[in-house]
Amino acid sequence: MPSIVKDSRILIVDDSLIIRAMMRNLLSEMGYSSFEEAENGLVAWEKLQKAKSENMLFRIMILDWSMPGMNGLALLEKCREDRGLDSMAIVMLTAISEISDMMLAIKKGATAYVTKPFEPQKVAEAIKQISAWAETIGHT
Amino acid sequence: MATLEQSSEKVSADVVDSIKKNIERLVRDVFLLMFNLTLFDAPDAVIDDEDSVTARLVLRHEKIKVCISFRIKSTTAEIIAKRVGIVQTDNQSLALYQDVVCELTNIVGNNLRTVLSEVPGLYFDFDIPNIVVGEACPCEQPSPNIVFKKDFEISPEAHIRLSLVCDSQGASPASPIQAH
Numbered sequence: 408m409p410s411i412v413k414d415s416r417i418l419i420v421d422d423s424l425i426i427r428a429m430m431r432n433l434l435s436e437m438g439y440s441s442f443e444e445a446e447n448g449l450v451a452w453e454k455l456q457k458a459k460s461e462n463m464l465f466r467i468m469i470l471d472w473s474m475p476g477m478n479g480l481a482l483l484e485k486c487r488e489d490r491g492l493d494s495m496a497i498v499m500l501t502a503i504s505e506i507s508d509m510m511l512a513i514k515k516g517a518t519a520y521v522t523k524p525f526e527p528q529k530v531a532e533a534i535k536q537i538s539a540w541a542e543t544i545g546h547t
Numbered sequence: 548m549a550t551l552e553q554s555s556e557k558v559s560a561d562v563v564d565s566i567k568k569n570i571e572r573l574v575r576d577v578f579l580l581m582f583n584l585t586l587f588d589a590p591d592a593v594i595d596d597e598d599s600v601t602a603r604l605v606l607r608h609e610k611i612k613v614c615i616s617f618r619i620k621s622t623t624a625e626i627i628a629k630r631v632g633i634v635q636t637d638n639q640s641l642a643l644y645q646d647v648v649c650e651l652t653n654i655v656g657n658n659l660r661t662v663l664s665e666v667p668g669l670y671f672d673f674d675i676p677n678i679v680v681g682e683a684c685p686c687e688q689p690s691p692n693i694v695f696k697k698d699f700e701i702s703p704e705a706h707i708r709l710s711l712v713c714d715s716q717g718a719s720p721a722s723p724i725q726a727h
Contacts, residue, residue, distance in 0.1 A: 423646055423649070423650040424633065424642070424643060424646045425627065425628070425631055425633070425643075425646055425647055425650050426650060428628075428631040428632050428633045429581070429631045429632075431632065432631060432632045473653065501657075502653055502654045502656075502657035502658060503657055503661075504657065504658060504661045505660075505661050505664060523577075523581070523654045523657070523658075524576055524577040524580045524581045524654055524658070525580065525581065526580045526581075527581070
């Protein structure tokens, strides 16, 4: 039987082609098949709003912090203020590794925080934990 | 009691020591953790201007400027791209090389800034990397301010050059050539 959570939609938001490709590979290896990409916060916001209007919400967003235009922290804040997106799991993926920045992201509503350079396995573990949490509370 | 000038020199010396101690480890970690690639020393590396992309990043503090130059050959970027599953077309090659070198520079620069923040009282401004195609960074040129310069390879002909310059005199940013 297919896993409900692995059918969940995931949005990868990063301005780097390389990081998006790494995430695509990783998610495919983990068994996820439904994911989309955005190269900055504005494009991501449009995709999130479109998904919401079509009742096809993303369950998890993997979000880079430093991007041109709308950065990851600004997008995180917008999502947490938006009814409908406020329960989406958000994994911050960033080279900014100072404790104060991590605390800020968590305070603004990040579900998990992974610093670059990262081991792909660490990101996989974070996604697995989030998926398990989503399954426990019955999100689809 | 230390004079202001002595304090400034002490800060600069601490920063340089911290950089020397950490930079090589940071670069090796990035390649190993993210791409499962081991960096080997390459003292005889040849990195031609026309076959390389350079990103330079400036960390600025009121007392010291740190310029990081990360230069990779196209063959290195190709190996990294293949490693993460990118099948590239000729049209996207240059964009891909720029993306690789920019991302690597950002990661190393941000991690270096975190290391430097452990030196009491220091906080560095952090510029977006500038990309230079087919041209060496001025901070690769011989200078007494170069605190680190090393060539690596991930396989024969796939080279990476890392150079760092600390300059206590100038804290103004490098002129942007092309922003990422």
